[in-house]
Each structure stands twice: as structure tokens, then as C-alpha cells.
Amino acid sequence: MPFPTSGPQTLLESARPFLRGQLENVDVKLPSLIAVLKSVGAGECWHKHGSFLDHLVDIYRILKLWGAPDEVCLCGLFHSAYSNSYVNLAIFDPSAGRDTVRDHVGEAAERLIHLFCVVPRQQLIHDELLFRYSDESELVQHLKDSERSLSNARNGSLEIGDEIEEWRKKLQSILPANGIVLKHIKTGEDVHMSRKVVATFLLMTIADFSDQLFSFQDVLFDNSDGMLKFSGNDWATALWPGDGKPGLWMNSISRMGAIYTLIVREEQLYSIEQPQSQSANNRDDELELVIPPILENCTKILSAKDQIEARDLYWGGVCDASKRGLNGCEELLKRSLEKNPFVGEPHVVLGQIYLSQGRFEEAEKEAEEGLRLLLEWGSPWDKRMSWEGWISWCRVLVMKAKEKSWPETSWGILNLGLVR
Numbered sequence: 192m193p194f195p196t197s198g199p200q201t202l203l204e205s206a207r208p209f210l211r212g213q214l215e216n217v218d219v220k221l222p223s224l225i226a227v228l229k230s231v232g233a234g235e236c237w238h239k240h241g242s243f244l245d246h247l248v249d250i251y252r253i254l255k256l257w258g259a260p261d262e263v264c265l266c267g268l269f270h271s272a273y274s275n276s277y278v279n280l281a282i283f284d285p286s287a288g289r290d291t292v293r294d295h296v297g298e299a300a301e302r303l304i305h306l307f308c309v310v311p312r313q314q315l316i317h318d319e320l321l322f323r324y325s326d327e328s329e330l331v332q333h334l335k336d337s338e339r340s341l342s343n344a345r346n347g348s349l350e351i352g353d354e355i356e357e358w359r360k361k362l363q364s365i366l367p368a369n370g371i372v373l374k375h376i377k378t379g380e381d382v383h384m385s386r387k388v389v390a391t392f393l394l395m396t397i398a399d400f401s402d403q404l405f406s407f408q409d410v411l412f413d414n415s416d417g418m419l420k421f422s423g424n425d426w427a428t429a430l431w432p433g434d435g436k437p438g439l440w441m442n443s444i445s446r447m448g449a450i451y452t453l454i455v456r457e458e459q460l461y462s463i464e465q466p467q468s469q470s471a472n473n474r475d476d477e478l479e480l481v482i483p484p485i486l487e488n489c490t491k492i493l494s495a496k497d498q499i500e501a502r503d504l505y506w507g508g509v510c511d512a513s514k515r516g517l518n519g520c521e522e523l524l525k526r527s528l529e530k531n532p533f534v535g536e537p538h539v540v541l542g543q544i545y546l547s548q549g550r551f552e553e554a555e556k557e558a559e560e561g562l563r564l565l566l567e568w569g570s571p572w573d574k575r576m577s578w579e580g581w582i583s584w585c586r587v588l589v590m591k592a593k594e595k596s597w598p599e600t601s602w603g604i605l606n607l608g609l610v611r
Contacts, residue, residue: 199559199589202256202566209252210579217255224268227295231282239403240432240574243271243282246403249578253398253569257483263391265300266307270395273308307392310373310382313421315389316396319373320450321443323365327492330449333358334490337456344463362457370473385475390454394483397444397451401485402570406436417495419443435575436506441531442498448489455480484567486533493531501531509540509573517544534572535564539581542588546597555592561585586610 208216215222228234228244236243250267259267269292272283283292293301324330336358370385384392408414410433413423417439458480482488507515508523515523521544524537531537538561545554562585565571571578587607591597598604 199562199566202563203586205256206566206569206582209256210582218261218264221251224265224295228268228272228282233282236282239407240405247271249402249570250395250398253402254395256566256569257394257398258481259394260479260481262297262299262303262478263395265296266303266391267395267398269296269300269304270307270399272304303388303391306382306384306388307395309375309377310384310392311376312392312396315373315384316393316447317421319365319371320389320393321446323361324446324450327446327494330446331492333361333453334449337453341456341459344460358453359457359460362453366454366457368461368474383473385473385478386454386458387475387478387480390451390458390480391478393447393451393454394480397447397483397485398569400440400444400447401568404438404440405432405574406438407431407433409436409439414439417442417499437502437534437536437572437574439495439498439502441493441533441572442495445486445489445491445493445533448483448486449492452482452489455482491533493533497530501527501537504530505537505540505573508537517548520544533564535561535568535585536571536573536581537561538564539585539588542585542592546588546591549597551592551595555589558585558588558592562589583608583610 208214214225218224225244225248228247233244233247234242238246240246247268247270250270251264254264254267269283272292273281273288283289289301289305292304296304324333336356340356340359366386366389368386370383371389372381372383374380375382407429410425411423411429412419412421413425414420419440419442462476486493504523504527508520508527512520521541524541524544527537528541538557542554542558542561545551545557562582565578565581565585569578571581573581576584587610590610591607598606
């Protein structure tokens with residue numbers, strides 16, 4: 192189901208337990224689950240943008256804010272706990288620890304966790320899905336056609352010709368209704384995955400990438416074209432953490448999001464066409480698929496070219512204020528948002544510029560839009576600061592814009608902080 196459109200205040204209410212550390216208000220078991228992860232050393236493991244524990248909690252938060260079901264959120268919280276095809280992070284023994292994990296999160300979540308850790312995820316997400324839709328114009332057309340197909344089916348007028356059905360033919364050839372079979376990464380045994388589980392892992396990969404990727408990985412894999420093909424191998428020159436620029440990952444996950452939307456729509460059509468009593472076995476019909484709010488409910492694709500230009504314009508605007516002046520930075524940030532309207536940080540920086548110029552209504556508008564987008568993502572695009580830090584700064588800007596005031600001294604800026 193699509194994520195409902197909400198304003199910043201509604202989104203903030205959902206995020207507030209995470210911002211205040213009141214995790215028991217999210218799930219009464221969550222603090223104890225995090226304590227378990229701490230006890231087995233998750234906080235001591237390095238992971239891309241921080242510790243493994245930080246990453247696990249971040250993924251849980253993102254999925255929860257997107258409205259994912261509990262078993263999917265819990266899978267996110269333990270998602271690489273047995274290690275997987277990407278990382279060496281077996282904080283639980285995959286041969287002896289499954290009962291332990293199952294006791295903590297339940298059978299449904301542990302099954303997803305185990306599957307996530309034993310399937311070749313690079314092959315699944317990229318070879319079997321993403322690279323099968325290398326033509327972005329085709330993917331855009333399939334999004335349009337699938338929306339029409341679903342509308343017709345819901346209205347009971349399933350008069351669909353070959354042209355509009357082409358999207359279904361391709362998707363069904365890649366992901367049949369009864370799922371796919373991949374090889375276990377260690378044993379080589381067949382592992383069956385239903386279409387809904389594949390979609391769930393695609394959703395989790397979107398959350399996973401959005402939380403951890405920044406310019407360090409672009410250098411590591413020579414992602415200069417922004418397509419995130421993992422084809423480079425610059426292991427010697429990728430010095431962590433690098434310059435901290437936003438990474439070039441949004442084109443890739445926007446295509447993932449579009450494919451995810453196609454799978455969700457195909458599943459919805461399947462449920463209309465096939466009575467529940469006739470449903471095939473092992474389809475995980477009880478697993479709910481939700482569409483996150485990012486990228487206009489995963490219906491927009493950001494081109495690699497626009498992604499690169501937007502990032503570079505933002506970087507020039509946010510880092511070179513002393514050289515360019517505020518008017519020059521404003522121009523760069525506005526151009527950045529024309530190229531990539533899907534991230535919040537350029538709006539936030541614009542909000543501060545407008546506050547310093549006494550343009551309070553414009554500042555409020557930009558800060559609230561930045562706040563909305565950051566809350567929808569559940570993670571920052573510019574990872575030099577934490578998500579919580581960006582959210583709190585946005586709220587300061589919104590508050591000061593409403594008050595129509597802004598400090599005119601350096602000490603005044605340092606004095607900011609309290610948010611009402």
C-alpha cells in the first residue's frame with residue numbers, strides 16, 4: 192500500500208520516539224533487543240558509516256517510519272547478524288544461533304533474517320532485477336502502464352491490450368508468481384524465494400543503501416558515472432572516510448524503488464485475479480508490502496546525470512559560502528533542487544540563507560520542506576551529520592522562521608538549540 196502523504200508535524204510524531212530515545216514506545220521489546228545486539232558486540236564492529244549497531248538500529252528506524260510490518264522491521268534490526276554475501280558480520284553463529292535469534296524476534300522475522308543472510312544478494316538485486324531494467328525509459332513506461340493496469344482491474348474493466356501488458360510479461364519472466372530459486376552462498380543448495388520476499392529484500396536494500404552509502408564507496412568502486420555498478424576496484428586509494436560528500440546512490444535506488452513498485456502492483460493484480468483459496472503455496476501471502484514515501488512513493492527515477500550535477504551544485508553551495516556569497520550559494524542550491532528535488536538538505540541550507548537575510552516566509556517554507564523529506568527518508572543524504580542532527584537543525588530553522596528572528600552574532604548562532 193502507498194505511504195500516505197503527510198506534513199512535517201505528522202511525520203515528526205512518528206519519528207519522535209526515535210529522536211527522544213523512547214524506543215519502548217515503538218515496540219516494548221525494542222530496548223531489550225538492542226541490548227542483545229550490544230551484548231554480542233554489534234557496537235564494536237565497523238560498518239561503512241559508523242558501527243554495525245548504529246546501522247542496524249538505523250535500518251529498523253527507516254523501515255518502521257516507512258510503515259513496514261513488524262517482521263520486516265525486525266529483519267532489518269538483525270539483517271546481517273549471520274553475515275551475508277556482502278559483509279563479514281556474523282555476530283550470531285549461523286549454524287547454532289538460529290534458535291537464539293528466533294527466541295528474540297519470532298519465527299517469521301528469523302526466517303527472513305536467515306534468508307537475507309544466505310542468498311547471493313548482489314546477484315538477486317542487481318543481476319536478476321536492476322540490470323534487467325537497464326533502459327530507464329522502459330522502466331518509466333512500465334510504471335505508467337502498471338498504474339493503468341491496476342486501475343482497470345480495480346474498476347472491473349480488465350480490457351488490457353498487449354502494449355500495456357508488456358510490463359507484466361517482462362516482470363513475470365523475471366519474477367514468476369511462484370517465486371525464484373537461488374543458490375545458498377555457502378552450501379550451494381537451492382533456496383526458494385517467493386515474489387513477496389524478493390520485494391521485501393529489495394525494500395530493505397533501498398533502506399540499507401540510503402543509510403550507509405556516501406562518497407567513500409564511490410571512490411572504492413569508481414562510481415564516477417553514478418550508476419553504482421560496483422565495477423571498480425580502487426581499494427588502495429579509497430581512504431576512509433574520504434571527503435564526506437553525499438554519495439552517488441540515488442539513481443540506483445530510484446530504479447530499485449520503481450521495480451519494487453512494479454512488483455507490488457503485480458502482486459495486487461494477482462490477488463484480484465486469483466481468489467485466496469486458489470493461491471499457490473509458498474507465496475508468503477501474509478507478508479505485507481508497503482511503498483515508502485521517498486521518490487514520490489517510488490514512482491520517480493533520478494537520472495545518473497542529474498544526480499551528479501545536483502550533488503556537485505549542492506556541495507559548491509554549502510561549502511563555498513565565503514567565496515560565493517549568500518546569493519551565489521542560493522543560486523547553486525536552487526539549481527541543485529531542480530536536478531534532484533527528492534532530498535531535504537538543500538532546502539535546509541536555503542532555509543538558513545533566507546533566515547540570515549530576513550526572508551522569513553521563504554525560510555519557513557524551505558525548512559519545513561527539508562524537514563518533511565528528511566523525515567520521509569529516515570536517514571540523511573549528507574552524512575557529515577546524523578539524521579537526528581539534521582532533524583533538530585531543521586526544527587530550529589522552522590521555529591526561528593515562525594518567530595521572524597535570527598541571530599546576528601556568532602555567539603548567537605552557537606546559542607541556538609532549544610526546540611519547542
